[in-house]
Amino acid sequence: MKTILTLIFVLFIGMAGQAQNSxxxxxxxxxxxxxxxATAKQEVALKNENPVARLYMFKNSKITKALSFxxxxNKAKLA
Incomplete structure (x- = not known):
């Protein structure tokens, strides 16, 4: 009974949706x-500065090293 009412309800909603005037x-x-x-040329000044940059393998490597002490x-004891 429940499935029949659900099916009728779904069909009623579908027909009502199609009956709307678009x-x-x-x-x-x-x-x-x-x-x-239009083309405009801009002059770019070159800077000959070599700042020191550090490249680490992993992000936040100093923090992870400090936290992994x-x-x-912490060591296991032998009985």
Whole structure:
């Protein structure tokens, strides 16, 4: 009984959705614009500076090294 009512409900909603009047298609006016070819050259000044940059294999390597410390109490004891 429940499945029949669910099927009728779904069909009713589907038919109601198709019965709606859709709005008329609206035409859009296109605007034409001309293309202007203008080129401007900019001079770039070269800098001969060599700043020191450090490259690490892993991100935050100093932090991970500091957080991975071990103490004597962390080691396993043999009985």
């Amino acid at each position: 709005a008329a298609e609206v035409k859009v006016e296109t605007a034409t614009m001309s293309i202007v070819a 071990t103490t004597k109490l």
